[in-house]
Amino acid sequence: MRLGSGLRAAARPCSARSVSAIGLAVIAFAVSGCDRAPERAGATPSGPPGVADPSSVSVHHLSGTALGTTWNVRVVSEAADFDRSSTTRTIEETLRALDQIYSTWRSDSELSELNVHPAAERIEVSDPLGEVLQIALDLAAATEGAFDPTVLPVLLIQPPRVSTAPTAEALSSARSRVDFRKIESLGEDSVRKLSSETAIELSAVAKGYCVDAVSYVLFASGFESHLVEIGGEVLCRGQKPGEQPWRIAIEAPPPTGSERNQNAAMGDSGVQRIVELRDRAQATSGHYRQFVQSGGASRSHIVDARSGETPVDGPISVSVSAPTCAVADGLATALMVVPESGVEAVLERFGRGGVEVLAIYRDGDGAKVRERDFRFD
Numbered sequence: 477m478r479l480g481s482g483l484r485a486a487a488r489p490c491s492a493r494s495v496s497a498i499g500l501a502v503i504a505f506a507v508s509g510c511d512r513a514p515e516r517a518g519a520t521p522s523g524p525p526g527v528a529d530p531s532s533v534s535v536h537h538l539s540g541t542a543l544g545t546t547w548n549v550r551v552v553s554e555a556a557d558f559d560r561s562s563t564t565r566t567i568e569e570t571l572r573a574l575d576q577i578y579s580t581w582r583s584d585s586e587l588s589e590l591n592v593h594p595a596a597e598r599i600e601v602s603d604p605l606g607e608v609l610q611i612a613l614d615l616a617a618a619t620e621g622a623f624d625p626t627v628l629p630v631l632l633i634q635p636p637r638v639s640t641a642p643t644a645e646a647l648s649s650a651r652s653r654v655d656f657r658k659i660e661s662l663g664e665d666s667v668r669k670l671s672s673e674t675a676i677e678l679s680a681v682a683k684g685y686c687v688d689a690v691s692y693v694l695f696a697s698g699f700e701s702h703l704v705e706i707g708g709e710v711l712c713r714g715q716k717p718g719e720q721p722w723r724i725a726i727e728a729p730p731p732t733g734s735e736r737n738q739n740a741a742m743g744d745s746g747v748q749r750i751v752e753l754r755d756r757a758q759a760t761s762g763h764y765r766q767f768v769q770s771g772g773a774s775r776s777h778i779v780d781a782r783s784g785e786t787p788v789d790g791p792i793s794v795s796v797s798a799p800t801c802a803v804a805d806g807l808a809t810a811l812m813v814v815p816e817s818g819v820e821a822v823l824e825r826f827g828r829g830g831v832e833v834l835a836i837y838r839d840g841d842g843a844k845v846r847e848r849d850f851r852f853d
Contacts, residue, residue: 545707624781684805
């Protein structure tokens with residue numbers, strides 16, 4: 477059986493086999509302005525013949541909603557007749573095609589069809605689904621199951637999907653159906669489930685892949701310099717006018733041990749660090765934005781798949797910079813369920829190079845935070 481036969485062509489070029497060019501609480505901003513009007517570079521032309529006049533280059537801001545969140549794109553263009561409507565339409569079509577693949581809220585998505593598919597049969601999958609699933613499975617192996625794409629049965633019985641915390645019996649039953657080793661890869665384009673109860677959730681990687689996909693579409697359309705942000709995950713290509721870098725601010729966690737009001741404005745606690753990105757992605761995950769109060773305790777949207785509970789010995793925030801947003805997004809989530817002492821081992825087992833990690837931990841009573849940096853080249 478072939479799943480995802482309705483995949484639109486716009487999403488297909490993101491396959492790693494055909495494309496080599498290709499959290500929360502991340503604020504993407506352009507240094508020379510963040511308003512919706514095109515940004516104009518104020519420098520006078522001074523470059524050699526053949527170099528674009530900086531004063532003729534604009535940064536166009538496009539935005540919308542998709543995948544249950546918001547997206548923002550900044551495109552650097554010399555064209556006086558930049559087609560905003562056409563570019564927006566292309567982005568929206570790409571995101572709709574990918575939502576049709578990854579959504580667990582849609583019964584007709586490729587992933588939902590995979591989740592109800594019988595065990596033991598060979599299932600062909602589209603390139604976007606296969607690539608994201610492989611990253612998730614590699615992360616599961618690297619974290620020894622703390623991160624697990626088959627955690628959906630546990631998530632379905634926990635807030636915010638339901639109003640109350642699960643009973644011990646219900647949680648135990650759900651956990652018995654979680655095991656990434658029950659998904660068998662059969663090559664580049666097919667998988668097999670070893671249990672009919674296995675259900676997959678890929679949002680920890682898929683949103684980052686969608687960022688990569690939009691970036692690819694823009695690059696293929698001739699926009700070599702751009703910024704793509706979806707739900708806080710960012711990828712930057714090239715640079716802004718005047719050879720200025722894209723700069724990304726990582727939000728500081730709340731200064732006390734109590735979790736922040738989820739409705740508070742993004743960035744209201746200040747900036748932890750500013751990073752400059754060129755041809756790299758940045759993703760952040762954290763406990764202090766998406767959580768619910770249940771049973772007298774705060775429950776995060778991120779759980780250790782082995783216990784079904786929010787870990788108490790992990791970081792409060794992880795930001796990852798990587799060559800692709802799919803890897804950055806997946807690692808940022810996976811490292812949230814890894815204790816500080818285990819981060820380096822996870823990066824080594826995962827094996828993707830060019831990764832930089834900023835993990836933030838609470839000390840003592842939680843009134844102070846500290847940073848720790850990790851790298852894997």
